[in-house]
Amino acid sequence: MKILVCISSVPDTTSKINFTADHSAFDKTGIQWVINPLDEFALSRAVQLQASAGAIVTVINVGDATTEPVIRKSLAIGANDAIRVNLEPKDSYQTAKEIAAVAKDGAYDLILCGKESLDYNGGSVPGMLAQLLDLPFVNAAVGLEINNGEATAIREIDGGKETISVKLPAVLAGQKGLVEEKDLIIPNMRGIMTARSKALNVVEASAVSPKVDAVSFESVPTRAAVKMVAADNLDELVRMLHEEAKVI
Amino acid sequence: MAVFIYAENINGHYKKAAFEAVSYAKSIADKSGETVTAITINPTDSSDALYKYGATNVINIKDEGLKNFSAKAYANAVNEVFDGKIIVFPHTTDASSVAPMLAIQKEFSLITNVVESPENMSPLTVKRNSFSGKGFMHAKAEGDGAIITVSQNSFGAKENAVSGTEEIKNLTIANEDTKVISHEQASTALDLKEAEIVVSAGRGMKGPENWGMIENLAGVLGAATACSKPVSDIGWRPHSEHVGQTGKAISPNLYVAVGISGAIQHLAGVNSSKTIVVINSDPEAPFFKSADYGVVGDAFQIIPALTEKIKAIQQ
Ligand SMILES: Cc1cc2nc3c(=O)[nH]c(=O)nc-3n(C[C@H](O)[C@H](O)[C@H](O)COP(=O)(O)OP(=O)(O)OC[C@H]3O[C@@H](n4cnc5c(N)ncnc54)[C@H](O)[C@@H]3O)c2cc1C
Ligand SMILES: Nc1ncnc2c1ncn2[C@@H]1O[C@H](COP(=O)(O)O)[C@@H](O)[C@H]1O
Numbered sequence: 302m303k304i305l306v307c308i309s310s311v312p313d314t315t316s317k318i319n320f321t322a323d324h325s326a327f328d329k330t331g332i333q334w335v336i337n338p339l340d341e342f343a344l345s346r347a348v349q350l351q352a353s354a355g356a357i358v359t360v361i362n363v364g365d366a367t368t369e370p371v372i373r374k375s376l377a378i379g380a381n382d383a384i385r386v387n388l389e390p391k392d393s394y395q396t397a398k399e400i401a402a403v404a405k406d407g408a409y410d411l412i413l414c415g416k417e418s419l420d421y422n423g424g425s426v427p428g429m430l431a432q433l434l435d436l437p438f439v440n441a442a443v444g445l446e447i448n449n450g451e452a453t454a455i456r457e458i459d460g461g462k463e464t465i466s467v468k469l470p471a472v473l474a475g476q477k478g479l480v481e482e483k484d485l486i487i488p489n490m491r492g493i494m495t496a497r498s499k500a501l502n503v504v505e506a507s508a509v510s511p512k513v514d515a516v517s518f519e520s521v522p523t524r525a526a527v528k529m530v531a532a533d534n535l536d537e538l539v540r541m542l543h544e545e546a547k548v549i
Numbered sequence: 550m551a552v553f554i555y556a557e558n559i560n561g562h563y564k565k566a567a568f569e570a571v572s573y574a575k576s577i578a579d580k581s582g583e584t585v586t587a588i589t590i591n592p593t594d595s596s597d598a599l600y601k602y603g604a605t606n607v608i609n610i611k612d613e614g615l616k617n618f619s620a621k622a623y624a625n626a627v628n629e630v631f632d633g634k635i636i637v638f639p640h641t642t643d644a645s646s647v648a649p650m651l652a653i654q655k656e657f658s659l660i661t662n663v664v665e666s667p668e669n670m671s672p673l674t675v676k677r678n679s680f681s682g683k684g685f686m687h688a689k690a691e692g693d694g695a696i697i698t699v700s701q702n703s704f705g706a707k708e709n710a711v712s713g714t715e716e717i718k719n720l721t722i723a724n725e726d727t728k729v730i731s732h733e734q735a736s737t738a739l740d741l742k743e744a745e746i747v748v749s750a751g752r753g754m755k756g757p758e759n760w761g762m763i764e765n766l767a768g769v770l771g772a773a774t775a776c777s778k779p780v781s782d783i784g785w786r787p788h789s790e791h792v793g794q795t796g797k798a799i800s801p802n803l804y805v806a807v808g809i810s811g812a813i814q815h816l817a818g819v820n821s822s823k824t825i826v827v828i829n830s831d832p833e834a835p836f837f838k839s840a841d842y843g844v845v846g847d848a849f850q851i852i853p854a855l856t857e858k859i860k861a862i863q864q
Contacts, residue, residue: 314794314814318683327680338795393649393659419794421679421686422662424640424698428620428649429659437726438620440646443788453730457789458618459559459642459742461734465727477795482782512658514689516674521684521820527827527837532846538826539858541842546824548746548803549770549859 302450304347305409306360306380307400307426309337309418310371320518327420327518336371339415341378342479345486346445347413348379354447357381359407363399365389369501376496377488383499388506392513393421397429399506404434411452414474416441421515427474437471443478551586551606552578553636555627557644559734561593565743566639566699568602568706573699574637575603575709576666584711588627588636590615600713602706607713612720618643622724624650630718631655635673640698641742648698657694664703681794682817701742702800703821741790744773746803749792749819751777753808753829753848757785762852763807769859775799777809793818807848811836828852 312318313333321328336344350356360375362368363386372383384403390396404412412434414427431438443462444455452467455478467473488496530538542549554574556567567589574585584605587596596607608630615622624647627636636651638644640662652659662678668687673695679686741747748767754760760774767774774790781791792799794817804822808829809815816839819825827840830847837843844851 312680314817317813318680320684327684394652397649397653419681422677422681424645424661425649425652425659428646429653431621432624432650432653438646438650439727440620441642457642458732458734459564459740461732462789463618463732463734464730466730468726471726477781477791478788482778510691512652512691513660514691516687516689518679519676519685519687521682524825524839524841527840527843529837529843529845532844532851535844535851535855535858538842538844538855539862542803542824542826543862546803546841548824549862 302350302354302356302410302447303408304350304356304358305404305407305412306340306344306347306358306375307412307414308340308344308360308362308371308375309415309420310334310362310364310368311337311418311420314338314419318520320520324517324519334368334371336374337415337418339417339419339476341485342477343413343415343475344375344378344380345484346475346479348486349480350447351379359384361386361400361403363388363390363396363506372501373496374488376499376501377492378486379492381499383501385501385503386506387503391511391515393423393425393429394512395509397426397433398509400426400430401433402507403504404430410450410469412436412470412472414472416474416476427472431472434472437467439465439467439471439473442473442475445473445475445479550633551584553631553633554585554587554604555636555638555644555647556587556589556599557639557641558589558592558594561591563592563594563598564639564641565706566641566644566701568598569701569704570637570639570699571599571602571604572707572709573666573704577635577637577670578603580667580670586633588630590623590626596713596715601708601710603709603711605711605713607715608718609715610718610720612722614721614724617724617727617729619724619727620646620650621726622722623647624654626720626722627651628654629720629722634693635695635697638696638698640700645698648696652696655694655696657696658690658692659696660688660690661698662700663697664700666704678798682798682820700800739773741773741775741797742799744801746770746772747775747799747801747822748772748805748807749775749777749809750780750807751809752779759849760786762856766805766852766856769856769863777815806836807852809836810834811839
């Protein structure tokens, strides 16, 4: 079984987000880049499936050369090889088209993504990819089992969960639950060493035009100063929530 | 040309997010002198609910084969009846899975997580969430066809009654890619992303056995419950309650954070709440800097007392 895991490279979750002086772009100065945390759950699940389902795991990233450390980390976590499509994508559509172009001829049984990239929060690439490849799509996956080439997934629904069987090949977008937090694979020394000799193939991008243009960015407004209420004066808190904030 | 909206229903009942999406579509339609057409699949609720928010036409797809949700089959169904240039989806789990597939089928621009009515109609330009609650993007659609998903609890559901008509569309869409094995859905629990009030608690609660007081407070407020990431990681609460950058992003009217320190990843998912109340025993807890109201003290005393006081004013 062949699994393709789509990895996006995003600012570390502790990053303060600033924009360039003209507000036209995200200011990358001083940013540490990490594997999109939701993709890490997908990747860890895929690596587990190497042993349990004989999976061969390829990671793919659409990005310029600066994403290579993040790709190497994916290899250190245990992916067999990697593909980088050499393009800094402008929108989800470009990303999905590039991944689809690679996946079309790759005979992957399963394509795993994160539910959402924590940079631009598109939540769009996986569904687009599924449609481009004409494959079934399961979003918000919180569980995945492969038995004799058959996939069973658990997907989160509003107020609950649904267990479904999925015809393969398919595209799944997941989050925590695909593996538990404690089962996220952290690269060890051996993983890091072997990652250096694993193949990271760079392919050139096709000339797909984006469909959405990020015109400008804006920071989140800061809140007014906090009003502190003494612990023995909860009547005052209730009064303020009722009369001032009008939320209760 | 009408502005379309996809009105999601759960087990036949419209979600609040569907009304928000209708309201959003109505705001666009009003700008351009158009009307709103809602598309919905197998509803049991009456279309009156959609007219109330401004949908003049409702296309009611009836298809037994679509009893079970599949993003692909639903996208195909919507594509059968959608013949406009713009369609609005709620950014719910299911609808936000359908929208990208439809975007490819129609070769339209897709702009997700939108929080405000368009600032410009041609080219369509909208404000959307980005960087997980740490920023906003103004995004412009290239080309003239667009799909928008509206972030829940941000634009709001605005009543705007019109007299409407319903058209029944019988379809038989193939739906064989996925098969439901089991389905667990609490019909009573408040949907965290739709809740007006959320009571959330962190590691300061010491253990899962202490959540009774959190649930009581939530009960009195008609609130949904949520938790910080470590609380769900150690299994005190289900993952579905985890809010923050790597969990759910929410924007209720009131967010009450109990025994949560206020790490940047937690704040990212909740800082678009309109009012934030923080209760923490540590006066230095970072969360106070991002709160509207703060109480320094022991949650084990404050929460039961606060619950009683809120009950008292409700009488
Ligand atoms: C990649 C990554 C992603 C992350 N994503 C998220 C996310 O999405 N959501 C999230 O929440 N976190 C996330 N985190 C974790 C985050 O960094 C914090 O560790 C976490 O939010 C802390 O949870 P907490 O506030 O419940 O616990 P703690 O930080 O341990 O805080 C407990 C608080 O309770 C207070 N307290 C103790 N006793 C009492 C009492 N009796 N009464 C009142 N208060 C009391 C303490 O003063 C303290 O402030 C992420 C971390 C990483 C590395
Ligand atoms: N540049 C990229 N390269 C590879 N995969 C990506 C890229 N961007 C997004 N993805 C995948 O698509 C998922 C959803 O991303 P998005 O639609 O951008 O929110 C991510 O979790 C990744 O799995």
